Amino acid sequence: MNKKFITSMVLAAAIIIISYVIFTNISAQEVGTQEGDAAADFTLPSYNGEERSLSSYEGNIVIMNMWASWCEPCTEEIPELMEFHQQYEEQGVIVLTINMNSFERKQEQAEKFVEQFDMRQTPALIDEEGEVADLYNLQYLPTTYIITRDGTIAEKIAGEINFKQLEEKVADQL
Template identity: 40%
Template sequence: MKKWISALVVFIAVIIIGTIVYENVSSPPVGVNQGEQAPDFELPDEEGKNMSLSDLEGDFVVLNQWASWCEPCIREFPVLDHVHETYEDDLNVVAVNMTGTERRVEDATEFLDENPVTMPVLFDEDGEFADDYPPTDGMPTTYFINEEGIIVDVHHGELTEEMLEERLHPFL
């Protein structure tokens, strides 16, 4: 009887360990590199309403980091908004202002008042987004996140409309 109990305990342990290994191997690690699970975030928009990446689960997401002082960010902002309007049934374009890098907190909202857009614009007021998505190669940085939340492409620097269309083509 002791042999059967010992065998049963070993069998259960093997099942548990196998399940843990399978889940860790089959799920990509969380991170900001291509092939990794994009970290979830929750940030306020201009009106204070929060949006999270998990709110967009099941949709393709173009996630852009920007600042109002960043010349390439300013040049690509209308391109991103145009793509948002053109493909809004197929994907979500979300711009995250790296508020901690602004000279004045009001600079981002003043920029948006002068350059209104239809895409959602969120604000990293506390720097938590920057902790998970550090702009190590400068701004702008754009993440392309598939419907499963996996980062399928990352672009550092300014995107032109042609470059953006080329990167999106395989996913639309």
């Protein structure tokens, strides 16, 4: 009887452990930079003097745009990103712009860019040391990530994006 009890307990423990491993692996979401991954969190200073974390926007759709002041496609798309932010902010859409400061020729150019396009109306962050560039393996400017309300990367867009394309890409998430 003692042997049966021990065998039963070992079997029950094995079932519990196997069930735990199976169910936690199914529900665990990998942090990364590809569609379907949980967006990697970071904290950066903003042009408004505050520090902001990506995770502080959870519950919103985040359009995370990485740019540099010398980048012509960045210059073309920023006005539409600012307009998109103004039009959809009340629906829980945040345009989060990140200056790739380590790619800038001069810091003053980035600051002028922010002023020129009135980017302080949105969270405008500064990747001073290239932390986010490295974290997201940035290879092209501009690069935009669309992040769902639960922090999952829905899409990565390398290259310029416009207002209409953004509307199409977030329409099913609103």
